[in-house]
Amino acid sequence: MADFQTSTHRAKWIFSPQQLVEKYRAANQRAKQILEKCGATLMEVDVNGSLSYPEPHMTAKDSAEKHYRTKPLSIEEEQCIKVFYENKLQEVYNNFRFPHKIQATALIYFKRFYLQWSVMEHQPKHIMLTCVYAACKIEENHVSAEELGKGISQDHQMILNNEMIVYQSLEFDLIVYAPYRSVEGFINDVEVCLVGPDAAVKLCLGDLLVMGSNPETASLHMQGNSVMLVMTSLKCSRLCKRQQDLKLIK
Amino acid sequence: MWNEESDWIGSFDALLARLAECSMCSRRSGERPGAAQMDVKILDVAAEGGYGRVFRCLDVHTGALVAMKQITMVRLSQGIPAQIIREVSLLRELHHANIVKLLRVGFTENRYVNLVFEHLDYDLHQFIVNRGYPKDATTVKSFMFQILSAVAYCHSRKVLHRDLKPSNVLINHSKRLIKLADFGLAREFADDFLYTEKLGTSWYRAPEILCHSRQYSTQVDLWSVGCIFAEMVIGQPLFQVINCRDELEGIFKLLGTPTEETWPGITKLMPNLHIYCSKFDPLGLETFVTDLEPSGLNLLSMMLCLDPSKRISAEASLKHAYFTDVNWI
Missing domain, CATH: 1.10.472.10 (Cyclin-like)
Known part of the structure; x- marks a missing residue:
């Protein structure tokens, strides 16, 4: 829908x-x-x-x-x-x-x-x-x-x-919204930008799915897109930090 | 670290054990969920079909007339039929003046699912057959505009109806109001989906489906609307009028056998087209649909266009010159 x-x-x-x-x-x-x-x-x-x-x-x-x-x-x-x-x-x-x-x-x-x-x-x-x-x-x-x-x-x-x-x-309200296709594409882009296609660091969509630190409530009091954005930005910030660490090691 | 983890696992197991304890007790039987009174009084049977029956009922709370579609659950091995789930879930999301309202859902015993809808007087098929079809152009135009409004709304919500036909178009007699019904074959669509080809009633089925294409979109509904349009004007199904062995041959007789020029991709879709039927020159819509003003005939030809990519959309149809004088809507 x-x-x-x-x-x-x-x-x-x-x-x-x-x-x-x-x-x-x-x-x-x-x-x-x-x-x-x-x-x-x-x-x-x-x-x-x-x-x-x-x-x-x-x-x-x-x-x-x-x-x-x-x-x-x-x-x-x-x-x-x-x-x-x-x-x-x-x-x-x-x-x-x-x-x-x-x-x-x-x-x-x-x-x-x-x-x-x-x-x-x-x-x-x-x-x-x-x-x-x-x-x-x-x-x-x-x-x-x-x-x-x-x-x-x-x-x-x-x-x-x-x-x-x-x-x-569920009161027969069975059509639900979850922006996985767009998020998956976004994650792929982020991976390529941050660590290159062959890097070992992979964003786990499963982690996004269970909604991170507050899995119980996130999908019920935030719109799907907001949840995804928050979780993806968290992941990205971790990746950026990892990227910086790798540079320091080199 | 290991101890911490094993402690956690141990305490979680204890938690699950406590949960299991909650079920250790004697039981008394209860009602099936939703088997409670449907709050309707059955008056008579309005229609019967392969799925079950439609009853005309009285809502005991409001006193209003309602229609109850009682569907027999034949294949209990798969639970509630997906068709019902699809219809109910879509109708929960679609809110439009020209789409039938689902009031509630209930279950009786373990054999029936009851869908309670707002009541309408009759369907377009009955209207055409029993009332000598809408002879005045204004009624045809009004009905067409309302059907297209509902279809455009569905398409804007990414829903294909896939089974548009006169018996699925309901009419409120006093208000001359049209409502689309029966979303049992409807589904959400996406650009990359493959769909089933076994759907829709054959006289209203788009040529791409008859050619066994599994990649189709909103255009299939517009073809069906075109068939309904023609039927309202001539009083019987358009492709029933044409003498032919099957629907596809009838379509090709009327509109001409397609070629790669007129329908790019047809040879890939139907490689044995030349074997299947002879090359027909188009008889033309005007041969059969005689009592329709030129702008109406133009709109009809745009709906009944063989190449789906060139077929007019519901949104564009509403802006067609045929509807310029729709100030009565």
Whole structure:
């Protein structure tokens, strides 16, 4: 889609850092309440797409035992798990050699999904793979669920079971913007200018993809282009420094 | 350094273990997401097709008429059909007076996807067949202008419709308002993409697609609009009128068999062209499309141009002399 200005991406999915914190807190709080009430939080999706929820405690003894055993995750711990799976998502891409556009789309889906839910409610590994599958569909890079499951030794049915909840959590706003083609060209130019075509120093597009030091929030409160510009300038400044160091050594 | 790393890995494993603990519990069944009430009351079946059915419904909240497209999920092995995902995601982004509004999406059981749209009275195909087609030039001009406005908007948003035909053009009778529908075959386009050739309804399919080209662009939609234009004037599909064995032969009979001069690249695209059909001299559009003013015929000939690179764009069509008196829009 050419027009970012009128897109759902811009209208609905860019937040201030404060708004993001509130959303994460709300999801985390809800999961904690379910944990207190039921002793567990994870929802499961069965073969026909139905959700099943944790049962509330029958007795005070059950509650006490379960409460003793399960300690809820903090917001920071949740972020840590999300970043872990965002990096795992890159591994899936490397295995399948998908184009960057699909990688970017899946990553944005994953981030958006966990604006609504806590990782304690929906298994991030399953959601991550479902986001990959959804991104392949929307970007018309047809990969069957079976193929995807086989490629990473996972049950493909789990991908299909979660598909509906992912689309609904994303509110069907599935067209997303990520300026990878232009950035890739820009990076190539920078590499040639700074260190020559044969140099060992390579800018890693994967690093750009996970959005550097603040991977969780960057793509949600900055426009894609801004994220890329910030990250690329960081990379360039490092390259320039490296170039100066090389000159000094010589 | 090694100890620090192993400590970190150990603590992260503990974190994942705690996450796993969250799922250890008995469960009760719940609803399928989106299976909740669609908030519509079905009145009757408006249409049926290969995808499923379209119901005329009443929105229980607003009392307004809506159309619910219920799509059967046949190949459950691939989850929700990509065609539905494509249609829904594009309609979420396209906002134009001449494009149908998608109001909401829902799911019933595990077999149907329900798309709820604003209601329109009938489609252009029904209008042409049942109402003796738009005989007055003003209606044809108005409808054409609205169709082209919607197509130009889609193209400006880098979207090809790829299945334009009278049954996908909906009409609000009282306002004489046109809305494009059915974006199930639509897709975003880029300069370097290869697309599928198996799409569109054959009478409205551009010659480059019929010649099995997989590199095409916005021009395919303009060809379809040209076919719709002709159909509004003559009251039946243009290439159905011409007696021929298939659509491509019909096109060549009407517009002449292309050569490298008239359509550069055709011999590469269709090396067996001379074997496939005899060399036809063009019969000319005016032979079949008789009741159209000269400027309209000129616009039609620019839309039904064999060489896609010379075919007029939607944006340019809107500025054509045919629409100089469109102060009634």
